[in-house]
């Protein structure tokens with residue numbers, strides 16, 4: 001249920017150090033479906049139950065990290081409206097023509113004060129999830145290959161100026177704050193979790209001095225049992241696991257953090273509560289930040305705040 005012009009996270013473009021190792025990871029270990037390759041050398045993937053052509057792109061580069069994260073909006077009219085609102089707010093926008101990304105319409109790109117490039121787009125080809133739109137079966141064989149998440153769900157980005165980022169998402173893009181973690185002064189946000197839907201988060205930010213950093217891209221599973229299965233598959237494939245399986249206090253999701261072969265952190269999670277825009281945001285205080293991030297350990301591991309790509 002879209003409650004704003006922004007429907008949902010749509011795609012992420014990641015840099016990997018070795019394309020073949022990246023393809024193996026995203027296709028065979030994470031279990032996404034490869035949907036195309038373009039003339040720029042980008043490889044496109046989607047989760048088995050996503051219907052649009054792509055949600056994850058990887059390209060080879062000298063440094064790992066994120067190129068851009070995109071949201072699908074409800075219509076071309078909404079795209080025009082949001083582009084105008086961004087420019088009115090003082091944020092320059094760039095138009096990327098339809099077709100620059102495979103099966104994807106025109107995109108509006110802008111840079112956040114945190115140093116991250118965000119895109120909005122209205123059109124992407126519906127290639128379906130492999131099941132009929134009439135009398136469908138519940139799943140396909142792709143739902144059992146690798147970890148096989150349902151969808152690319154959200155991201156957590158690290159960068160400076162998260163107050164300005166918060167203001168842009170709430171007052172320009174129509175998101176709302178679901179949860180936040182405050183620092184020792186009890187006021188300044190260390191982290192913010194924002195939603196454009198009924199999900200507990202569609203995007204999140206943590207304060208960090210270096211701009212444009214990726215903490216993790218998250219993929220949704222439909223049960224705690226599948227989170228445990230994902231941990232088995234990670235071990236079978238010698239994936240570098242950061243933490244978990246465990247539970248977040250923030251959003252209540254059950255989770256594993258791990259790294260792709262290039263050091264980009266990814267999350268496989270299930271659960272988390274459903275939220276509404278009229279709900280009062282939940283606050284986590286500095287003394288309980290450990291439980292907020294990792295509810296069972298009640299302590300942050302060193303890597304959570306320091307390792308980003």
Ligand SMILES: [Fe+2]
Pocket residue numbers: 154155156216218267
């Ligand atoms: Fe997450």
